[in-house]
Amino acid sequence: MQSEIRKKLLDAFSNNEDQYLSGQTLADTIGCSRTAIWKHIEELRKDGFELEAIRNKGYRIVKTPERVSADEIRLGLKTKYLGQSIHYEDAVDSTQRVAHRLAYDQSMEGTVVVAEEQTLGRGRMERKWYSPKYTGIWMSIILRPKIPLPKAPQLTLIAAVAVVQAIEELTELTPQIKWPNDILINGKKMTGILTELQAEADQINSVIIGMGINVNQKLEDFPIELREIATSLAIEQGVYFSRSAIIRSVLTHLEKLYFIYIEKGFFPIKILWESYAISIGKTIKARTLSNVIEGKALGITDDGVLRIEDHSGEIHYIYSADIELSE
Amino acid sequence: MQSEIRKKLLDAFSNNEDQYLSGQTLADTIGCSRTAIWKHIEELRKDGFELEAIRNKGYRIVKTPERVSADEIRLGLKTKYLGQSIHYEDAVDSTQRVAHRLAYDQSMEGTVVVAEEQTLGRGRMERKWYSPKYTGIWMSIILRPKIPLPKAPQLTLIAAVAVVQAIEELTELTPQIKWPNDILINGKKMTGILTELQAEADQINSVIIGMGINVNQKLEDFPIELREIATSLAIEQGVYFSRSAIIRSVLTHLEKLYFIYIEKGFFPIKILWESYAISIGKTIKARTLSNVIEGKALGITDDGVLRIEDHSGEIHYIYSADIELSE
The missing domain is CATH 1.10.10.10 (Winged helix-like DNA-binding domain superfamily/Winged helix DNA-binding domain)
Structure with a gap:
């Protein structure tokens, strides 16, 4: 206590x-x-x-403990690739944009972009991500997996598991994953993950995993419209956390999971992912671009695709959607 | 005559x-x-x-007629999207790199980047593309098709057909396509096409089609090592061509084919593509990343994948390779 x-x-x-x-x-x-x-x-x-x-x-x-530095992140980082090259920026439009440029210009695998502030932070589908100065982790990681294009969305799920493991390691909190890319604490959004890629025809050149982790925000740091749905580690546990320690932990867990994935495929990740998933077994609404499917979330396939059984017993495979718990 | x-x-x-x-x-x-x-x-x-x-x-x-200008390209261009926004540059590292940035920053579909010179022109798999000043068409086109990721390589084939149609319209030459992305005249490379993409998880954000079209080079303009394998329209027909007229024609044909593709799928393109293909019915060697397959090129599938029948009668599906005619 x-x-x-x-x-x-x-x-x-x-x-x-x-x-x-x-x-x-x-x-x-x-x-x-x-x-x-x-x-x-x-x-x-x-x-x-x-x-x-x-x-x-x-x-x-x-x-208050504000700034992160590349040196501080490196201190004690024991990864082989992830974070061996760190681009630390005070303020950027978005770390994804910076990382996209670095990735196109052949930066090494594992290159990380961290910024203290994003002026145009984005989530999935061009949604705004609120990323004020010194409070959260706004980070993009460049990977270069030799996998077929359609498997790229699996990296969102791998990254989600890595963030959950880091939070479990460093806090007393119990985060849960909402498919595909949200991490919640007590039902409120604590982390969002955005996976983008660059490819040459059918070959992946780079996968750029962006994450926004709300760490040290106080409730009043969030705009009013987000206070009901967003949270931070500090709000939930009542203490401030070292952002560089969390970054190190996320990179360490992500690298470990990534190596497992490259060697053994998605299946071992799927087991971990499902153990953290909030929606499995529950009734959910999945809003896709074309329609809304309501039913019981059965789990994800070995490829990371969400399976929903609707009320007539039909199974739907959801590749991309917004999920809402119906209860 | x-x-x-x-x-x-x-x-x-x-x-x-x-x-x-x-x-x-x-x-x-x-x-x-x-x-x-x-x-x-x-x-x-x-x-x-x-x-x-x-x-x-x-x-x-x-x-000699040297420079192209955005105004000159626009003059008489009757497309709806392609080339409605033209970024003309005197010299760039590569038009693909410029187009990647524009694409990421939400430039409109059909945006075209044209440069008089590329200092770091690239072909497939990081190969250098020789692109000296005022002689060729170094161009990248941004499309935003709503198609599944694995279909993106089809756009290389669509672009190849568009270039062939433009050359046929404006010259007396008969170009042929070598799967997947080369256009030859009399067996020598006249055009290369590079298709890259940016995606968010499983959704294409942009497809960036780069093309290098050798137009007005004289033989002595090519480095010695390329003189046996590369050619230009001017070398083949003995006249100089208006590069802006060719650009207009390529954009016009590409837009027409693209609309057909979006509406009716790849099949109508496949028919056209095969009619221009040099390798169909011939014995070829396909070098993939992992091995070499020799056999008869049967054609492409309805998805644009190359089919080769080897000497034992086995059919191979080739997604990505270098092709060499065995005869």
């Missing part, structure tokens, strides 16, 4: 912005000892917060 | 570069009347050549 105290501590500071709070005031507000407060203050410092302490006045947060 | 005189006339000028040739000298060399020489000189002028005529000295070519 350490994180409970930390959450309340951060809430106290954020409710009294720019004011000094004494150890006693904090202890009283939170309902714990002054020693506990002192211990958590030290932990915040370790995590990159800058706190000012003035005798007889108390503590004030001067700076 | 008008073009025969014109060819000899241009040869005479090019063999005596920067010298004045009198009407009489030209008539004697070519073996025609001075009136015929005069008539052809006027025709060259109409085609964009600048000729200087000095009394008692004769004629000299000052400038």
Whole structure:
């Protein structure tokens, strides 16, 4: 329950912005000892917060752990390809656009583009992705798998499993996957994944996996229209997380899964994916470009295609759709 | 046989570069009347050549018809989409690279990139494409067909038919297609086509068709190693051609074929394609990434895949290969 105290501590500071709070005031507000407060203050410092302490006045947060750097990501990264080349940008239109250019210009497999801010972040089907400065992970990863074109969407599912594993490793949260590309916590969207590709006729040149992971946003950082449907790790667990640690973990898990995939195909990934999937066995509505299919989500095929059984018992194979839980 | 005189006339000028040739000298060399020489000189002028005529000295070519402009291409272009937006560049690394960026940035369907020179022109599989200034057509066309990913290579075949039709319309030559993407005249490569695509998971965002058409090169314009295997329209017919007229014709034919394809599928294109194909019925060697298959080329499937029957009677389906005529 350490994180409970930390959450309340951060809430106290954020409710009294720019004011000094004494150890006693904090202890009283939170309902714990002054020693506990002192211990958590030290932990915040370790995590990159800058706190000012003035005798007889108390503590004030001067700076939250904001920026990520390529060096910081590399520190302790033990992957073979992923992240061996990192393009760190302060602000870009979208990391996908930057990665597309790098991919076309023959950048090496595993090249990663990370930006602190996207001014034109996008999700699937040209939907806007809200990606403000210093709060989330806006990242694109270039892969060059030698697989047939129609298998490329499987990489979305692989990336989703990697993000879930990273979140499970570094937080106390339990993310779930909504086919094909959303990762939810407590029913709210925490991560979106966008898989794009460049090909020469029938041969993949590059697959560009983009991900937006909401990490340190507070609820009020989201536009009002997103507050009901979006969330961040910080909102859910009440602590701030090191974004570079999460990036490292995502890259590590993704590389491991990618190697398994290249060697053994999609089947081992499918097992993992289904274990995290929110919709399997539930009644869902799948909106495709041409129609809406309602029925029970049976799972995904060995190729990653969603199978739905409608009310008449007919099985539908869904390659691309928006999914809505009907319950 | 008008073009025969014109060819000899241009040869005479090019063999005596920067010298004045009198009407009489030209008539004697070519073996025609001075009136015929005069008539052809006027025709060259109409085609964009600048000729200087000095009394008692004769004629000299000052400038060949060199540059193309977006306006010139547009003049008389009656397409609905193709070429309605033209990006004309003097020199680029490759028109494909420029078109990739435009395509990713949502440029409209039918956008065309034309450059006078490519410093890094490429063919299939990263092969260099020699594209010197003012001599050929280096062009990329952005399409946005709503077709499944695996059908994208069909657009290479559609583009090849369009180029053949344009050449047939504007020249006296008979081009032939070598599967999948070469257009030959008298067995030498006159045009190469490179089809690339960008997709979001399983949906095509854009198909970018690049073509290099050798138009006005003289034999000595090609590097020595290419002189045996490459050719240009000018070399084959002995006249210079208006590159903008060819571009217009290619765009017009391509749009017509593309509309047929979108409406009726690949089958009508397949019939046309096979009528121009050099290899059908012949013994060929197909080098794929993994092996070499020798046998009789039977044709292409309704999907555009090459069918080869090997010596044991087994049928092979070739999605991607280099083809060599065995005879």
